[in-house]
Amino acid sequence: MPGTPSKAKYEICLIGSGGVGTIASLVLTKSALARVTVVLRSKYNYVSEHGWEIDSVDHGRISGWKPYRVVRSAAEAATAEGTTDWEDENSRDGEVKQVEYDYVVVATKALPSLNPVVDMISPVITPGETTVVLIQNGIGIEEDIVKTYPGNVVMSSVSHIGSEIKEPNIVVQVGKDVSKMGSHLHAGVDDATSMAKAKSFVDMYVAGGAHTCELISNIQTARWEKLLWNGTFNTVCALMLMNVGELQRSKGRETLLVPMMWEIWRIAEAAGHAMPESIVQWMAYRLPNDCAYRPSMLLDLENERPMEVDVILGNALSKAREVGVETPVLSVVYNLLVLEEWKIGQRKVGET
Amino acid sequence: MPGTPSKAKYEICLIGSGGVGTIASLVLTKSALARVTVVLRSKYNYVSEHGWEIDSVDHGRISGWKPYRVVRSAAEAATAEGTTDWEDENSRDGEVKQVEYDYVVVATKALPSLNPVVDMISPVITPGETTVVLIQNGIGIEEDIVKTYPGNVVMSSVSHIGSEIKEPNIVVQVGKDVSKMGSHLHAGVDDATSMAKAKSFVDMYVAGGAHTCELISNIQTARWEKLLWNGTFNTVCALMLMNVGELQRSKGRETLLVPMMWEIWRIAEAAGHAMPESIVQWMAYRLPNDCAYRPSMLLDLENERPMEVDVILGNALSKAREVGVETPVLSVVYNLLVLEEWKIGQRKVGET
Structure with a gap:
């Protein structure tokens, strides 16, 4: 070989x-x-x-x-x-x-x-x-x-x-x-x-x-940086069954994603992994409004496969509580995704 | 006749x-x-x-x-x-x-x-x-x-x-x-x-x-009382495509509905329409866990009909801002339902 x-x-x-x-x-x-x-x-x-x-x-x-x-x-x-x-x-x-x-x-x-x-x-x-x-x-x-x-x-x-x-x-x-x-x-x-x-x-x-x-x-800073995407576009696209462009055109970026990004940014900062402020704007606005990309969690949900809710949002929220950062939007999106997981669990025996 | x-x-x-x-x-x-x-x-x-x-x-x-x-x-x-x-x-x-x-x-x-x-x-x-x-x-x-x-x-x-x-x-x-x-x-x-x-x-x-x-x-107090249901079970059942019993069995009642009810309760109180505290427990736990009721907003969403998001949540949130009450959960659920409305609007010309 x-x-x-x-x-x-x-x-x-x-x-x-x-x-x-x-x-x-x-x-x-x-x-x-x-x-x-x-x-x-x-x-x-x-x-x-x-x-x-x-x-x-x-x-x-x-x-x-x-x-x-x-x-x-x-x-x-x-x-x-x-x-x-x-x-x-x-x-x-x-x-x-x-x-x-x-x-x-x-x-x-x-x-x-x-x-x-x-x-x-x-x-x-x-x-x-x-x-x-x-x-x-x-x-x-x-x-x-x-x-x-x-x-x-x-x-x-x-x-x-x-x-x-x-x-x-x-x-x-x-x-x-x-x-x-x-x-x-x-x-x-x-x-x-x-x-x-x-x-x-x-x-x-x-x-x-x-x-x-x-x-x-500092690999952890890179992980938080990626979480700015995975904790926001990935999770909300799944929850709403919308692709990236739809979420942007519907103004969901402004009402939900950007506030969520700032929550993640503040958790990371409080946890010792500060990122430049400009990264939020870049992460939120780098893709065009006709972007038809369907993130992995959306594909998982549509196919009734287990989603990475725990490591993407659950662990970030645990860290937020540990460092005393408020997460009003992330918490609700997390709790709603837990309900989606419950629904999948009702229909299927958990697969690995 | x-x-x-x-x-x-x-x-x-x-x-x-x-x-x-x-x-x-x-x-x-x-x-x-x-x-x-x-x-x-x-x-x-x-x-x-x-x-x-x-x-x-x-x-x-x-x-x-x-x-x-x-x-x-x-x-x-x-x-x-x-x-x-x-x-x-x-x-x-x-x-x-x-x-x-x-x-x-x-x-x-x-x-x-x-x-x-x-x-x-x-x-x-x-x-x-x-x-x-x-x-x-x-x-x-x-x-x-x-x-x-x-x-x-x-x-x-x-x-x-x-x-x-x-x-x-x-x-x-x-x-x-x-x-x-x-x-x-x-x-x-x-x-x-x-x-x-x-x-x-x-x-x-x-x-x-x-x-x-x-x-x-005081008809307004009665309206807020009904909103304890309509702003919570009705909206989250729609958003999650779940019936009442599913929402209860999935623990969504505890993670989302009860916190939302308290937010509504506090807006009403601050707006001069105080309700007894016991009403939240009653409203949240009066229905059995096998209740298959599908609230109106869920039926509207499934049938791609316009939903009463504005009068049920939008106006309550305006009032919350006016009287200075925080609404972290209601606001997110509202913003997500606005995205659902946007999706319906993309598929259909608005009907009345």
């Missing part, structure tokens, strides 16, 4: 092979620095046989592409069973080899109450060793990881990529892979180690041919 | 012959004190020929019922043309007789920006004479009438009746006709006159066999 060395520098396990995760697995593989094991659930049978059909603005067309290994579960990823080269390297008689991962990359939708990341990753984490990389939306998503694995490096990525899966195995990436990554510093790991692991990951990601991947020192 | 004297004590014009208005026209006619002219638009042709088929919890089954006169417009109602008895009474050669109405009853949906009541009633108002009776939802609906007809008595009714029209001419009244009525006192008319006109109307309404009709001294 081109780009996949038989013994790479880093062992990587990637969970969540949707539009974002599959491109990440390709980039990491192309770096020639990583051996990537991807956990697939429903798509395992098809993709393990046929691979992915990729049509990417960054990487061109690639047919039948597979990462180093495709497995059905994190538990399976944890063992070296069936991977002859690992067995060759490490075999002791009669023992199932465990794989020690350098990085576990999580690119799932962030649904902490349905599908907590700490449960998802537990089979593939070596305490004190494995770096957890969260390519996910929202705020406060690192907390649970640090609590459960206090000796592990946690880093996260704010990704701006337009990429989606079309059934059964087609990946269409129309928007360039632009991301900011950084380590989430915490008391359990010395900062130099955290930053070094983050730098190695970013170097690898750049080497793999991502359009832009920037290592930044 | 039984109950319709050839020369009644009161001339009444009724505009808005839906479920509420048609029962009102029946009650007023049955009092034997009124001669009722009803303005019909789309239903004129059918009803003027076949009358109404009424199935009423208060009045039983009545087939082919018509009020004294059915006309196509308020302008037509203003003339006595074609009504031989009026002509007999008042005729002067070659002159089209004008009818002086004692009461003009408005039972339309309250849509001030689409269809202002003052425009609707202008042909049938005799300045300084005609009493305007508003059987409508909302708050602040009397203001425009007083401004335009400063010398006329204005009264209003808070109606609790379950009655609806099924096409083309069937009226089904399943909920008893229970209402509170009172005069809206203002500087242009002395209070004694206002109260006397209101009392005469209520006496007539009681004589006509309404289940309960109570003359009260």
Whole structure:
């Protein structure tokens, strides 16, 4: 497989092979620095046989592409069973080899109450060793990881990529892979180690041919910045079943979105992640009024899939209470989206 | 026609012959004190020929019922043309007789920006004479009438009746006709006159066999009381496309409705219409959790009909600003419903 060395520098396990995760697995593989094991659930049978059909603005067309290994579960990823080269390297008689991962990359939708990341990753984490990389939306998503694995490096990525899966195995990436990554510093790991692991990951990601991947020192500020969009356009488009342009033409931007953006801005500021004031105007008015973009939460709601309400608004509101910022509009939109989730829950058994 | 004297004590014009208005026209006619002219638009042709088929919890089954006169417009109602008895009474050669109405009853949906009541009633108002009776939802609906007809008595009714029209001419009244009525006192008319006109109307309404009709001294308090329901269950059921029981089971009552009720309660108090505190608990918890009731605004939204957002929330919010009461939840729900109206407006040319 081109780009996949038989013994790479880093062992990587990637969970969540949707539009974002599959491109990440390709980039990491192309770096020639990583051996990537991807956990697939429903798509395992098809993709393990046929691979992915990729049509990417960054990487061109690639047919039948597979990462180093495709497995059905994190538990399976944890063992070296069936991977002859690992067995060759490490075999002791009669023992199932465990794989020690350098990085576990999580690119799932962030649904902490349905599908907590700490449960998802537990089979593939070596305490004190494995770096957890969260390519996910929202705020406060690192907390649970640090609590459960206090000796592990946690880093996260704010990704701006337009990429989606079309059934059964087609990946269409129309928007360039632009991301900011950084380590989430915490008391359990010395900062130099955290930053070094983050730098190695970013170097690898750049080497793999991502359009832009920037290592930044305050990843939380970047997360709040993205929340200015995700907590406003994304949530209200979903609630109102309106696309971006409709929300703008209806004046909902002025009556709701801009006030919500200022609430987010003030929470971030009070939480130590101040952004320039001008960002609100820019975020609110950068798109044209005929923009037909339908944000992810709207698509989730229309398809009765779980929405990222907790990490996008719930955690921001918890932070607001902690730092004493009033959130009249965000709170109502949050409570209304919780009702939407209740309605979906009434119609469907929760899926992950 | 039984109950319709050839020369009644009161001339009444009724505009808005839906479920509420048609029962009102029946009650007023049955009092034997009124001669009722009803303005019909789309239903004129059918009803003027076949009358109404009424199935009423208060009045039983009545087939082919018509009020004294059915006309196509308020302008037509203003003339006595074609009504031989009026002509007999008042005729002067070659002159089209004008009818002086004692009461003009408005039972339309309250849509001030689409269809202002003052425009609707202008042909049938005799300045300084005609009493305007508003059987409508909302708050602040009397203001425009007083401004335009400063010398006329204005009264209003808070109606609790379950009655609806099924096409083309069937009226089904399943909920008893229970209402509170009172005069809206203002500087242009002395209070004694206002109260006397209101009392005469209520006496007539009681004589006509309404289940309960109570003359009260502070009709505005009754309007705010009803707004505790209409501004909360009615609006949020519409916004969320949920029935009453769903909203209760989803905990939306606790996260949204009760806070909204307290906001309404505080606006009313600050505006001089204090209600007992216990009313909020009663209003919020009186219905069972399996209640499948779908409030009017929800039905309007589902059928893409104009909603009474202005009079139910808009006017209450104006009053809140006037009296300095904060309305964080009501304001957001209002702004979201304005977006729903915008969406409906995009799909349909505004109807009245």
